[in-house]
Structure formats: structure tokens, C-alpha cells
Amino acid sequence: MSQTIKLTLNIWRQAGPNASGQFQKFHRDAVSKDASFLEALDEINEELIQKGEEPIAFDHDCREGICGMCGMVINGMPHGPRTLTTTCQLHMREFKDGAEVWVEPWRATAFPVIKDLAVDRSAFDQIIQAGGYISINTGSPGDANEIPIPKAVADLSMDAATCIGCGACVAACPNASAMLFTSAKATHLGVLPQGQAERLSRARAMVETMETAGFGGCTNHGECEAACPKGISVDYIARLNRDYLKAVVVSQTT
Amino acid sequence: MELHSNAPTGPIETAWDRHRFEMKLVNPANKRKFTVIVVGTGLAGASAAATMGELGYNVKAFCFQDSARRAHSIAAQGGINAAKNYQGDGDSIYRLFYDTVKGGDFRSRERNVYRLAQVSVSIIDQAVAQGVPFAREYGGLLANRSFGGAQVSRTFYARGQTGQQLLLGAYQALARQVGLGQVELHERTEMLELILVDGRARGVITRNLKTGQIDTHTADAVVLATGGYGNVYFLSTNAKGSNGSAAWRAHRKGALFANPCYTQIHPTCLPVHGEGQSKLTLMSESLRNDGRVWVPKNAADVTKRPQDIPEADRDYYLERKYPAFGNLVPRDIAARNAKDVCDEGRGVGYPPEREAVYLDFADAINRLGQHTIEERYGNLFEMYERITDEDPYKTPMKIYPAVHYTMGGLWVDYNLQSNIPGLFVAGEANFSDHGANRLGASALMQGLADGYFVLPYTIGNYLARAGRDLAKTPVAEDHADARSAKAEAEGRLKAFLDNPGSHGPDHFHRRLGKLMWEYVGMARDKAGLQKAIEEIPKLREEFHAKVRVPGSGASFNQTLEKANRVADFMELGELMARDALAREESAGGHFRVEYQTEEGEARRNDDDFAHVAAWEWTGKGNTPTRHVEDLDFEYVKLSQRSYK
Structure with a gap:
């Protein structure tokens, strides 16, 4: 257990609804395969906070696939590559060692971005x-x-x-x-x-x-x-x- | 301080009817002159807000989530109890009342529980009328199952998503009132402070989580339906956002906090897999109907694969110790026994703690066939496989207890009013109906009973009686007491933002959780609780000195939200330890190692502790004061639970 993989995460950063956004690159050397996708983001966020930088904003709550609050487009797919799975239930073992991952918010006129990956x-x-x-x-x-x-x-x-x-x-x-x-x-x-x-x-x-x-x-x-x-x-x-x-x-x- | 339950006396069967008749009513034309604030939109909050809106009151409802539909009631799996006796198997209002008082280990108020059992039947009628798609038999009538060891089938369910469907029913009723303009709904808005004027609850200070704007909302009554505080432990089955802040803010303004030590630990959750873990997932305890719980007999075998451990070397410890109930013993007993075998070094979880036991379906699959097991638990097995990457059809599940529900909460009287006039508390946020231990499928029942069928009456009565006083003292947004509450909230947030700090709030929250789990967890003792009371304030100081919150307060800032909630958990955790220390007995979810029978079961002390402990905040750094409400048992005879 607790094997790790290397990943490059490109994560959409957008300061507010009217700001222009861009991808920020994060090189991760040891992501636990047992971690959920959101736990991998938690870990990046704790490091950002320790450096005094703003963490990645994303919505989440129950983390067991029922509240409907989480959601991000991962490699072009809403909620990522595994079918019938919310983002919070997606685990890092779904990704190959060394993979590059692109993470974006829901994109729709009716769902304006609030910040980073959180939408209204x-x-x-x-x-x-x-x-x-x-x-x-x-x-x-x-x-x-x-x-x-x-x-x-x-x-x-x-x-x-x-x-x-x-x-x-x-x-x-x-x-x-x-x-x-x-x-x-x-x-x-x-x-x-x-x-x-x-x-x-x-x-x-x-x-x-x-x-x-x-x-x-x-x-x-x-x-x-x-x-x-x-x-x-x-x-x-x-x-x-x-x-x-x-x-x-x-x-x-x- | 004397605590009065304000429960009607006389025969219990007619108590609620008589109480309702004695209430004053608000003239229909006058209802729109009153504003009621409801914080939280779970089962209790959404149902209260919708119903108060239907009655014609002005309602303002608040939730921190992006939609009212996401409140954590949504995650409840198993079902909802109601004394319908549709199955004709001997159920009745009295039996549900009796089971709930007994299951709560005789630490709840009889009259509240009786009312709960009475209105349970109306909840099912209401939910069905709203379109809640409960499970049905082929004949088209509602299906029931037995749940959590109950001897009658009184649980209504909608697959494994009963909480979701009941919440959507309440959410839709609320949405209807929003559409009609009767309820003003504020999503992504969190309560920061309670406004008190002349000792009455008159509003709340809120923060718009999207924009950071801090607002004042005044009202004639305030309802807190803000859920439980299980997240004190960091790892729990609660949603990440679930928090105790609204209740704690009210407590600091004078509302008593009752029985904070009563915590329910659910026996069948997924074990901890590592340091980065953010949450524990519950697997419905219906799994214990067919799964057999075991660990290796010898600690030396814990590193072996389960299939390599022969039958003779396995210890089916629940079947061994409780031959009558076996794997179906109540939640607290199943949980504590799992801890005991792990403490003996026989746990099979991830190293180094190895905290897990096996839940094995091999026998059931041999007996019933994989198809039947798949039909019964398919979705749960799939969820397990998704999270752990192990196939429970082939290898036993690993499970371990996790914090799930808190029976304690703000003290309320029979009217669900706290000791602050005009402040009402509903659902898991109050302490009322479950005593020291909640029965399975009773949380949904209580939340909806409070919101649909109790508060709309009792708040009306309060407004009718206090109406003249409230009208005489209208509270504007710039009222001195509202301004000082706002300044208090702003000061607190500013302190976080200005702190140089070194770590995010989660860093400290995890450490608090570990302290709580170790010393105020499944089994507590005097020395451990004293240690917690010593250590928590130190951690709290360190948290305030070192927490780092980047960004500004005038925008979407999830770190700021989190820091503010963790600050309150740091105080609430200490109170839980104090309450656990003061309660020198074992009861339900509170197990003190010093107070157990020779057989290792919980030993109550009815002579000294058949009461509610309600704590009063006495200021920062001061020891809180413990008040007592004695519990009378006129109908249910006090007895020792036995599951041997």
C-alpha cells in the first residue's frame, strides 16, 4: 500500500469572476495512489498556504459522492476518467506514473467562475x-x-x-x-x-x-x-x- | 440556573395535543409582520423554513453550501423510522418511544421522545405527498425493513439514499417558497455571530462566502439547524464543511451546551489509509446482517493475507462474546470491541496503527450465492472497491469505527427553545431526543419532526406571546447590539488575516482530531481526559499564534472559513473533554473505562447521573459551569441493556 506516483498537474487559476485565468503547473513527486483527487489537491494547498500563496479554490463537501458539490473537468472529462464517479471518489491510482493532468472548472455561461475551480x-x-x-x-x-x-x-x-x-x-x-x-x-x-x-x-x-x-x-x-x-x-x-x-x-x- | 423542560404534565399520550391547544396563535394577517431566520438547510432547517414560509411568516434562510440541496442530511443511507405499523408486526407509537428511550440508555426526556414517535407517522405521509420515492412492494404499498437491531420493521427507505430523497423533498418545498417570494434564501452564506437584544435572539451576522461581505440580518426569532460537531475529530463521516460554529457562537452568547460528550461512533467505516486522508466513509451497517467480523487469534498473523489464515486461527469475537446477537450487537458495542482487539495488537489495518478488522462475506456468498449478495449490497461493494482497490467478493472488507453523529448539542426545552428567548435549535444541533445514543434511522426522523411538525407551532406560540414586546423594540441593522456583534466577527476574521503564521488551519485541525480520538474517543478514562483538558488549550494557543490565512477577507477565501471554524472546534473539543470527565458513568456513546460491568459493558450510574448536563460559557479562559436538568422516568423503567 501507499505506493506513490509522479504527476504534473496543470490547474486552472482565476482570481475572480471577471479576471482572466491561466493554468498553473505543479510538479508532484510522490502522490499517494490511495489518495482521492481532492486529497491530492489538499496536499498542494497546504504547501501553498505555508508559502503564503493562495490555495486552489474548489468546491467539495461530503466527499462520498452524494452531495454534488464537487466537480472539475479533468483531462477534458467532467469528474475525470472513471465512469459513474464524482471527483471526490476518483483516486490517484487511476493515473499513470508520470502522467500530465489538466484540471479546469465547469465551463458554461450559466455557471460563471467564482474563483479557480469553483463555479456558481x-x-x-x-x-x-x-x-x-x-x-x-x-x-x-x-x-x-x-x-x-x-x-x-x-x-x-x-x-x-x-x-x-x-x-x-x-x-x-x-x-x-x-x-x-x-x-x-x-x-x-x-x-x-x-x-x-x-x-x-x-x-x-x-x-x-x-x-x-x-x-x-x-x-x-x-x-x-x-x-x-x-x-x-x-x-x-x-x-x-x-x-x-x-x-x-x-x-x-x- | 434552574433548567425547566417546560414539558406538559399529565398523561404522556395527550401531552403534545394539550400543549398545542394551550398555545397562543398568531393571526394570519399578522404572520407577515414577523421575520424568522433559519440557519442551515438540512432536513431540520429546510423543513422549518418551508413550513414557516407556507404559514405566511417572512423567512430568511442561510446555508454555507452553494445550494440548499447539499446539506449533509443528504448522505444518510439507511432509512427513516416511523411507527406506522404497516407490517402489522407489533409496532406502535409507544413501542418506538420505548425503544428510543432505552436505546438512548435512559438519558433523554421522555415527553420529547414520545412526541417524536407520535409525529413520525405524519412525516411519512408528508414525504410521500411531496413525491419522495420510497421503496415499494409489488402491490404498490410502501416497503419497510428492520434496521439497527430493531425487532419490528419500521424503517422506510429509498434504496441506500434515503437522506438524499428526504432532503430533496424538503429542499423542493423550500424552493417553492423561494419561488413564491416567501423565503429569502442566502446560499454560500455563513453565520458569524448571534445578535442579542435585551436578552432575546434578534438576528445574526453573516458573511457572504463569495464576496466576503459581512451583513446584519435582524429578525423576531432565530432557528439554528446547523447540524452536529463530529468534525471536532477532523476525521469523521461528516461532510468537510460541517461545523459547530453557529452553535458555538450561540453558546458563547449564553446558550447552554448540553451533553457535549455524547458522540456516536459508527462501527462500519473504511479505515484510515494514511496521513493525507481527509474523511472517513461510512458503509451501511446493514452489511453486518451477512458479514462476519473477525481478526486473527494471534497478533503474529496480522501481516498475513486473510485467505492464508485458517479458520482455527480466526477470532469471530462478536459471535464469541455475544452469542445471542452476534455480529448484530448495537453500534457502540460493535465499535468498542473493534477497538479492543486492535489495542491487543490484532488489528489488520494499514501500518503502523493497523486499526481495522475484517468483515467477511465468504460464508454468506457460499450460502446464498454471489448474486444474492450483489443484489443486497452491490452498490456498497462497488463503493468499497472504488476507494480501496480491493474486491470484497474475493477478500474480506476492512472496516473500523469512525465518528458519525453527535447526540449532544445546544440545550432546548420541550418547545425546542434554548435558554435564550427567541433562539430555537433543531435537528442534530440540539441535544434533545436521542439521549446518550441514537438508534439507526432516527436522525432523519428527528430532523423532519422538528422542522415540519414542532417548530412551526412553538415559534408561533413564542411570537404570539412576545409579539408586543418585540414590536416595541424594533431592531434595526444599526442597533448598538447588532453593531457590536458585527465588530466582534470582523475582529476575529481580521486577526486570522493579519497573523503571520506558518501552517494552514488543517494542520492544527488534524492534531486536534488526534487528541480527541485518543483521549475523548471510543473509550475514555480520567487520566486521558485530564490530559486532553491540559493539551487542547496549548494547541489552541499554538493555532492562534501560528495559523496562516493567505488572501483577503473581501473575497472567496476558503482558508479563512476553515480557520474560523477550527477556532471554534478548539474550544468545543475542550468542553467535550470536561463533560466526559464530569460524567462519572458509562452511558450509550460515552464509555468510561472506570465504569464498566465485570463483562466489560457500560455501567450507568442512575443515582447520580440520570440528568442532562448543560454547560454555561463563563468567558474566555474560565472554567465553564455545569448545570443539571434531572430526568424523570415515569413510563419507561430504567434497566441495564444486555445483548449477551
Whole structure:
């Protein structure tokens, strides 16, 4: 255990949202193969701090792949080379000894850089605030077992609900579209009986907010699904498109 | 100081109903005249903020993460308990109440726990209505499982991501209120200070973590739903950002801190692999249903590969010592036994500490086939392989206990109000319902009970009663008490930035963690605790003298955030040691080596310690004062836990 590798890391440094950025090179002689990618950055940061230099800013929190806070483009791939893996769960043994690694923030108009590798993803929250919910107040909604839901429907809803909102789908998309994220939420709620009443209005509100927030449209590249650490399926996009079209048609004919 | 629980007397079954009826209500038209601040957007905070918004109050909510959806509730795997008795297997509100009081080793307040069990059923109804996709049976009804040794199946779950799905439900309810303009949500914003005016909580000082701007937010009531303080230990299963600062700042303003020594150590986590490690990952304890825990009988065998150690040379120590429960003994017992065998030199982890034991699935795979094991634990095995690069289908997992949850927290009464009027505390941040040990799948239940079904009533009652006083003394942003709180916060940050220093905050935090783990960890004794109380202040001084924070305060500066949190951990850690020293008994997550039965089990001292210890801050460098709230057990008979 604790074998080490040599790495050259080229890391994007950008002082603030309006500053111009550039790559900074770090030669690392002994990176533990058991370290996670973020732990390798921690180690660089401690050295930078000891020298009185500003450490590399990056978002992270749970470090177990569920909170969705971490995310960086590693060698051109959101969350790096291992499929179905968030950056925090990526380990240095995935890299060859002597490799050169390029690390950049998510790049999308709707995700402005805050500093270095940290970006502002509040546009995702705006999409949810526009309609990504079932309108129900806290109170007495009736017994939970009143409406049986076929297991297959509940499972589909759960599949879609596992999205962690990290934004890798946007970073991977040539159009920086948020359709995978938006359609996952629309599917999670839209297939459940509880979510039917608002299904069309929800689809419309979320898609329109997605567009005004600065995300691009979907042109079926499928890069999003490949980059998604939770394996969210592009099939949901077709579902959302159907609901969105229906919503637009319904509003024009009534 | 006398502590009153303010819990209603009379029959426990109707206590909450009667209490609610006796509350004053706020006229619907007047609700918008009140502002309520909610710090933290996990299960407790998001559910409280959303519900208060729905009721018509002006709500301001704050979280340090970039989105409210990221709070650490999201990481809870196993499930949520509720006394629905859908399975008809003998569960009831009374049984959940009883199990929780007993599981907490008789160190919680009966009436709070009874209410928790009562509202647990409403939580499931509410979550389902919101679209939380709980697991279901083929007939379409909700599925349940037995969890953490419970004898009834009362746990609702959404695969291994129950916390995520419940948090998304609460987050979506909150997002709806934000969209409607009823809640003002401040992400990437951290509370630095509590504002007190005439002894009441009237607002908070915050720092916008993106811009560094320090702001004053005033209000009529403040809710802290800021989680636990397990990160005192540096290595824990908590998220990296989880911190105790909001609670600690309130404590320094007079809020009592209750039972800080009650720490839950989770037995099945991945072991430490090296110095650079930043966090410990939890593996669901459901693994103990099929995995067998063992270490070599002989210390000489610890360097051998597990497959080279014959059956006769293995010690399945849980099965040997607890034949009735075997590998399924409660968390604290499983954890302590792992420590014992490692202390004997039989641990199989990474050198030099070698702190790990085997969790072996070979028998289960032989008996049930790999397919069944894959179905049950596939995602966990994959996660294990990803982190350790070892295949648990072929070689036993290595596990070791890690700090997971803190039962202690700010003292609150039955209304979840601290001893500071207008300051309410919810979720893991308060001390209330789990006593000395929390049962599996009960954290999610408590967070949502507090936020959806308790605070919206009790805060309303407070505002209705205090409304006239609050209206008479409006607090503007430039109020003298708000200005002094702001100056205090600014001074603290400036001191970090001006310090020449030599090391980053993590350097000191790691050292604090090691002290805490060694002396205030799984097994504590008098000498060790005294040593901790001696060493922590020295480390704290060194930290303040030598911590280095590059950059400015007027921008995104994660080192500054960290330094500020570590400073509070340095004080909180000492209080934990003092509390552990003063509690001369073993109870739940607090094990004092001096107080154990002949069989090595925790020995409570009900005559002297059937109480809540609530600590009062008495100023920097002064010894804090320990206050006591006696606990009465009218319904559940005190008894010794036994799992033999």
C-alpha cells in the first residue's frame, strides 16, 4: 500500500469572476495512489498556504459522492476518467506514473467562475424554484399508503431522483444545456400520481427558466449521460420534451 | 440556573395535543409582520423554513453550501423510522418511544421522545405527498425493513439514499417558497455571530462566502439547524464543511451546551489509509446482517493475507462474546470491541496503527450465492472497491469505527427553545431526543419532526406571546447590539488575516482530531481526559499564534472559513473533554473505562447521573459551569441493556 506516483498537474487559476485565468503547473513527486483527487489537491494547498500563496479554490463537501458539490473537468472529462464517479471518489491510482493532468472548472455561461475551480451553479436552483416540486403544504395530506404506486413506477421515479445536481451534464454538453438535469427532476415528479396535477405546467416552467438562465438547448449529443456520475438516462429528455410540447399546445388551444 | 423542560404534565399520550391547544396563535394577517431566520438547510432547517414560509411568516434562510440541496442530511443511507405499523408486526407509537428511550440508555426526556414517535407517522405521509420515492412492494404499498437491531420493521427507505430523497423533498418545498417570494434564501452564506437584544435572539451576522461581505440580518426569532460537531475529530463521516460554529457562537452568547460528550461512533467505516486522508466513509451497517467480523487469534498473523489464515486461527469475537446477537450487537458495542482487539495488537489495518478488522462475506456468498449478495449490497461493494482497490467478493472488507453523529448539542426545552428567548435549535444541533445514543434511522426522523411538525407551532406560540414586546423594540441593522456583534466577527476574521503564521488551519485541525480520538474517543478514562483538558488549550494557543490565512477577507477565501471554524472546534473539543470527565458513568456513546460491568459493558450510574448536563460559557479562559436538568422516568423503567 501507499505506493506513490509522479504527476504534473496543470490547474486552472482565476482570481475572480471577471479576471482572466491561466493554468498553473505543479510538479508532484510522490502522490499517494490511495489518495482521492481532492486529497491530492489538499496536499498542494497546504504547501501553498505555508508559502503564503493562495490555495486552489474548489468546491467539495461530503466527499462520498452524494452531495454534488464537487466537480472539475479533468483531462477534458467532467469528474475525470472513471465512469459513474464524482471527483471526490476518483483516486490517484487511476493515473499513470508520470502522467500530465489538466484540471479546469465547469465551463458554461450559466455557471460563471467564482474563483479557480469553483463555479456558481445557482441557475440549477432557479430551475427547481420555477416548478421542480409538488405543491403541497405541510399538514395532513392523507395516509401514505392511500395511493398504491406500482413498483416499476416508483423505481423509475427513484432512478431519475438520484441526480445529485453537480452540473457535469452541463459541463459535458457542447451547448451547455441543462436538459439532463431538468428532465431528471421532471421525470422524478412527473411519473408519480402525486405529480400529475402540475406535470405540464411544471415542464413548461422549468424549461423556460432553463432557457432564460443561460443554458443552451439540447441537440442530442448524449455527452451528458456519459459524464453523469449517477448514470442519469437521456431517455428522460424525450419525456420532458413530450410534456413541454403538450404544455405549449394545451396553452395555445385553451 | 434552574433548567425547566417546560414539558406538559399529565398523561404522556395527550401531552403534545394539550400543549398545542394551550398555545397562543398568531393571526394570519399578522404572520407577515414577523421575520424568522433559519440557519442551515438540512432536513431540520429546510423543513422549518418551508413550513414557516407556507404559514405566511417572512423567512430568511442561510446555508454555507452553494445550494440548499447539499446539506449533509443528504448522505444518510439507511432509512427513516416511523411507527406506522404497516407490517402489522407489533409496532406502535409507544413501542418506538420505548425503544428510543432505552436505546438512548435512559438519558433523554421522555415527553420529547414520545412526541417524536407520535409525529413520525405524519412525516411519512408528508414525504410521500411531496413525491419522495420510497421503496415499494409489488402491490404498490410502501416497503419497510428492520434496521439497527430493531425487532419490528419500521424503517422506510429509498434504496441506500434515503437522506438524499428526504432532503430533496424538503429542499423542493423550500424552493417553492423561494419561488413564491416567501423565503429569502442566502446560499454560500455563513453565520458569524448571534445578535442579542435585551436578552432575546434578534438576528445574526453573516458573511457572504463569495464576496466576503459581512451583513446584519435582524429578525423576531432565530432557528439554528446547523447540524452536529463530529468534525471536532477532523476525521469523521461528516461532510468537510460541517461545523459547530453557529452553535458555538450561540453558546458563547449564553446558550447552554448540553451533553457535549455524547458522540456516536459508527462501527462500519473504511479505515484510515494514511496521513493525507481527509474523511472517513461510512458503509451501511446493514452489511453486518451477512458479514462476519473477525481478526486473527494471534497478533503474529496480522501481516498475513486473510485467505492464508485458517479458520482455527480466526477470532469471530462478536459471535464469541455475544452469542445471542452476534455480529448484530448495537453500534457502540460493535465499535468498542473493534477497538479492543486492535489495542491487543490484532488489528489488520494499514501500518503502523493497523486499526481495522475484517468483515467477511465468504460464508454468506457460499450460502446464498454471489448474486444474492450483489443484489443486497452491490452498490456498497462497488463503493468499497472504488476507494480501496480491493474486491470484497474475493477478500474480506476492512472496516473500523469512525465518528458519525453527535447526540449532544445546544440545550432546548420541550418547545425546542434554548435558554435564550427567541433562539430555537433543531435537528442534530440540539441535544434533545436521542439521549446518550441514537438508534439507526432516527436522525432523519428527528430532523423532519422538528422542522415540519414542532417548530412551526412553538415559534408561533413564542411570537404570539412576545409579539408586543418585540414590536416595541424594533431592531434595526444599526442597533448598538447588532453593531457590536458585527465588530466582534470582523475582529476575529481580521486577526486570522493579519497573523503571520506558518501552517494552514488543517494542520492544527488534524492534531486536534488526534487528541480527541485518543483521549475523548471510543473509550475514555480520567487520566486521558485530564490530559486532553491540559493539551487542547496549548494547541489552541499554538493555532492562534501560528495559523496562516493567505488572501483577503473581501473575497472567496476558503482558508479563512476553515480557520474560523477550527477556532471554534478548539474550544468545543475542550468542553467535550470536561463533560466526559464530569460524567462519572458509562452511558450509550460515552464509555468510561472506570465504569464498566465485570463483562466489560457500560455501567450507568442512575443515582447520580440520570440528568442532562448543560454547560454555561463563563468567558474566555474560565472554567465553564455545569448545570443539571434531572430526568424523570415515569413510563419507561430504567434497566441495564444486555445483548449477551
